[in-house]
Amino acid sequence: MERDETENKSAKLAEALKRxxxxxxxxxxxxxxxxxxxxxxxxxxxxxxxxxxxxxEEEAAEARAMYSLMALRDALIGLLDRSVRSIEVGEVDHQEISRVREIVETVEVIERILREYRQGGQRRR
Ligand SMILES: [Zn+2]
Known part of the structure; x- marks a missing residue:
């Protein structure tokens, strides 16, 4: 077991170098x-x-904030999946639609922030 793990680790390191x-x-x-x-x-x-x-530290805080935003975006997209399912089965009302719109708009804002962050990162390099 122990030996296998070491071999596995070496194989992965070798693979990384090969790439x-x-x-x-x-x-x-x-x-x-x-x-x-x-x-x-x-x-x-x-x-x-x-x-x-x-x-x-400033860059680290920024990177952490971006990770939180990515997690939030993923969670919101998960919520959208649920809404899509209830719309598909016909359980749709005005409230549901405005909820979907709010989620989509929030995801758009997050995507914009993430895009600007990535572009800023490229400029710094
Ligand atoms: Zn690791």
């Missing part, structure tokens, strides 16, 4: 493996967790 990912000096806070730069992303080759590397 041309660059090994970084930072390690994964979750599993302690070295992190890799894979294109625009920083990823742990072993447990698959993705990270955003930041150079200041």
């Amino acid at each position: 041309g990912w660059r090994m970084l000096s930072e390690t994964c806070p979750r599993c302690g493996s070295p992190l890799f730069q894979a294109g625009d992303e920083v990823v742990c080759a072993v447990c698959g967790t993705k990270y955003v590397l930041v150079s200041s």
Whole structure:
């Protein structure tokens, strides 16, 4: 078991290098493996967790806020799925429709903020 895990980890690290990912000096806070730069992303080759590397507390706070917004967007889209189902079965009233509109508008606002954040990140680079 122990030996298998070590072999598995080595295989994943070798795979990451084969893909041309660059090994970084930072390690994964979750599993302690070295992190890799894979294109625009920083990823742990072993447990698959993705990270955003930041150079200041301010950037870290910004990245955390963006993650919260992404989670909120995903939750709102989940709510939309539920509304779509109730509309499909004909359980639709005025309240439901204005609720859907509010959700869509909120998702749009979040998407805009996330887009601006990503573009800002590219400018900084
Ligand atoms: Zn990891």
